[in-house]
Amino acid sequence: MTIELKNLVKKFGAFTALDGVDLKIADGELLALLGPSGSGKTTLLRIIAGLDWPDAGEVRFDGENALTRGAGERHVGFVFQHYALFRHMTVFENVAFGLRVQPRAIRKDEAGIRARVKELLDLVQLDWLANRYPSQLSGGQRQRIALARALAIQPRILLLDEPFGALDAKVRKELRRWLRSLHEEINVTSVFVTHDQEEALEVANRVVVMDKGRIEQIGTPAEVYDRPATAFVHSFIGESVVLPVNVSDGQVWVGDQALNIKPNGAAPGPSHLFVRRHDMQVAPPGGGLRGSVRYLRTFGAVQRADIALTAGDGETLIEIDTPRDRPLQIGEVVELQPTRFRIFSA
Amino acid sequence: MTDGQISLRAAATDARTEPGLVRWIITGLAVLFLTVFVVLPLVLVFAEAFSRGVGAYFSALIEPEGLAAIRLTLLVAAISVALNLVFGLVAAWAITKFDFPGKSFLITLIDLPFSVSPVISGLLFVLLFGMQGFFGPWLQNHGIQILFAVPGIVLATVFVTFPFVARALIPLMQEQGTLEEEAAISLGASGLQTFFRITLPNIKWGVLYGVLLCNARAMGEFGAVSVVSGHIRGETNTMPLLVEILYNEYQFVAAFAIASLLAMLALVTLVVKTILERHLDEGQPVSDD
Numbered sequence: 310m311t312i313e314l315k316n317l318v319k320k321f322g323a324f325t326a327l328d329g330v331d332l333k334i335a336d337g338e339l340l341a342l343l344g345p346s347g348s349g350k351t352t353l354l355r356i357i358a359g360l361d362w363p364d365a366g367e368v369r370f371d372g373e374n375a376l377t378r379g380a381g382e383r384h385v386g387f388v389f390q391h392y393a394l395f396r397h398m399t400v401f402e403n404v405a406f407g408l409r410v411q412p413r414a415i416r417k418d419e420a421g422i423r424a425r426v427k428e429l430l431d432l433v434q435l436d437w438l439a440n441r442y443p444s445q446l447s448g449g450q451r452q453r454i455a456l457a458r459a460l461a462i463q464p465r466i467l468l469l470d471e472p473f474g475a476l477d478a479k480v481r482k483e484l485r486r487w488l489r490s491l492h493e494e495i496n497v498t499s500v501f502v503t504h505d506q507e508e509a510l511e512v513a514n515r516v517v518v519m520d521k522g523r524i525e526q527i528g529t530p531a532e533v534y535d536r537p538a539t540a541f542v543h544s545f546i547g548e549s550v551v552l553p554v555n556v557s558d559g560q561v562w563v564g565d566q567a568l569n570i571k572p573n574g575a576a577p578g579p580s581h582l583f584v585r586r587h588d589m590q591v592a593p594p595g596g597g598l599r600g601s602v603r604y605l606r607t608f609g610a611v612q613r614a615d616i617a618l619t620a621g622d623g624e625t626l627i628e629i630d631t632p633r634d635r636p637l638q639i640g641e642v643v644e645l646q647p648t649r650f651r652i653f654s655a
Numbered sequence: 656m657t658d659g660q661i662s663l664r665a666a667a668t669d670a671r672t673e674p675g676l677v678r679w680i681i682t683g684l685a686v687l688f689l690t691v692f693v694v695l696p697l698v699l700v701f702a703e704a705f706s707r708g709v710g711a712y713f714s715a716l717i718e719p720e721g722l723a724a725i726r727l728t729l730l731v732a733a734i735s736v737a738l739n740l741v742f743g744l745v746a747a748w749a750i751t752k753f754d755f756p757g758k759s760f761l762i763t764l765i766d767l768p769f770s771v772s773p774v775i776s777g778l779l780f781v782l783l784f785g786m787q788g789f790f791g792p793w794l795q796n797h798g799i800q801i802l803f804a805v806p807g808i809v810l811a812t813v814f815v816t817f818p819f820v821a822r823a824l825i826p827l828m829q830e831q832g833t834l835e836e837e838a839a840i841s842l843g844a845s846g847l848q849t850f851f852r853i854t855l856p857n858i859k860w861g862v863l864y865g866v867l868l869c870n871a872r873a874m875g876e877f878g879a880v881s882v883v884s885g886h887i888r889g890e891t892n893t894m895p896l897l898v899e900i901l902y903n904e905y906q907f908v909a910a911f912a913i914a915s916l917l918a919m920l921a922l923v924t925l926v927v928k929t930i931l932e933r934h935l936d937e938g939q940p941v942s943d944d
């Protein structure tokens with residue numbers, strides 16, 4: 310199912326959670342909403358689910374207005390951040406809940422419900438836990454039961470709020486892979502919220518980067534990482550070195566030194582140069598970023614150097630790897646050539 | 656290394672607990688206090704009630720006045736507990752599941768009966784429904800008797816006991832939050848299904864706890880009921896009121912026999928309360944990893 314969000318606005322008192330969000334989600338997509346806390350991503354998810362209502366804007370499912378329907382009528386599977394399993398019910402009853410509360414006319418009989426729950430527990434590979442209570446499960450197991458419960462009603466969309474947030478690092482990695490393969494298997498349009506860039510880039514087909522209630526960029530993981538659209542995206546995703554520069558006369562200046570890089574259409578005026586540390590290499594003098602070597606370590610074929618770049622009033626310490634065939638000395642002043650960079654107005 | 660371990664152990668015995676003498680004094684004081692102020696009076700109630708033998712005890716209980724008081728107390732408790740159960744659930748639900756202006760004022764208001772002297776609570780109803788009261792003349796014209804009758808006693812008891820269920824539920828429901836309800840609704844459950852299948856099972860021990868305390872207070876209430884009852888013998892005397900009347904008339908066996916029933920109610924309440932508290936602890940929300 311496709312989801313279309315138009316100009317969504319949501320305020321909580323003086324706080325603006327969503328400030329005009331437009332988004333189209335394609336059928337069968339696995340989409341990540343990525344942003345820092347307070348960026349509005351969870352609010353957006355809750356509005357799609359019908360657990361919150363926007364102050365303005367539209368939500369359309371397959372072109373149909375979804376705002377006239379309550380959460381229960383939207384056929385949305387929602388996996389809560391802390392799972393919200395029904396603590397007084399067994400795993401089996403948790404998964405069966407959505408089937409048991411269906412209107413009598415379409416409700417399955419007991420045998421039908423049992424068969425469907427069994428099928429779902431097999432899908433999440435936890436059929437052996439059917440008679441346990443949520444408090445007896447590990448975090449990863451609860452997560453998968455929450456997913457099975459959400460899938461029981463055959464949702465048209467699956468929404469997951471920080472699906473791996475409460476898990477430890479090892480389980481998290483496993484579940485990521487598992488969620489991807491599950492999505493390929495059931496192919497339901499899925500949206501998940503995360504503040505973890507690695508998670509978003511690894512799991513999703515498409516990533517929506519949000520900040521302060523606005524969408525900063527929409528793109529594939531590679532696009533978002535390699536061609537960040539805004540300064541926020543560049544610094545939020547991956548490690549960035551940020552240097553104050555000035556753009557004028559078609560040149561990029563650090564202090565009074567002109568760099569040998571093109572402004573790439575950046576507007577004249579004070580700006581910031583964003584470079585990832587692996588997109589810089591030591592180059593012969595001639596318009597690179599100047600800095601002095603502070604510390605050196607050697608691992609096999611590479612040497613790792615801490616270089617203090619002179620930029621603006623202060624220094625920016627960066628760590629880069631260079632080949633050993635260009636030996637460096639502590640205290641040496643070198644030039645670093647950015648091979649890939651972005652310039653955004655300050 | 657060895658030295659370190661020894662000194663560590665010695666330090667541990669010193670730091671972790673008080674010297675023996677201090678422990679004995681503190682514990683002894685607590686036990687003495689409880690004995691003098693709680694156990695002794697309780698024993699005396701039963702001793703006095705049975706002072707002329709078992710026969711005298713039971714014949715005091717089945718006196719028409721005694722039976723009438725027991726019947727009235729049970730009736731009043733049943734009505735006020737039922738009303739306060741509904742009120743408490745509704746109030747706790749409203750306060751914990753919704754946000755609305757004046758919420759903290761409502762919470763304060765719920766506590767009002769705890770902070771007002773029961774006699775004042777009783778007087779309040781006299782002011783409202785008495786002959787010189789606000790609704791008095793109107794009620795008189797329509798032949799409705801509230802004061803010095805069962806309705807007045809029920810009203811006063813409801814007022815005095817209404818915080819119990821709400822107070823037991825609000826912290827519990829606040830802690831549990833609304834996530835399970837949201838999950839149920841997004842799975843297609845209706846409001847009623849959500850209440851009966853999710854909310855109620857999660858708070859059932861809290862509900863029982865509130866009902867228990869509410870009932871104990873409803874049966875034992877003296878001050879407020881005393882003001883509105885009118886002390887009509889065999890008609891508007893509840894058990895606590897009858898105890899006072901019998902005592903003032905030097906009918907000690909009868910007074911203490913009725914009092915012993917109230918004391919037994921208190922003991923049963925204590926035991927059940929302990930059991931319920933154990934269940935309440937089990938009902939804590941599932942923690943995250």
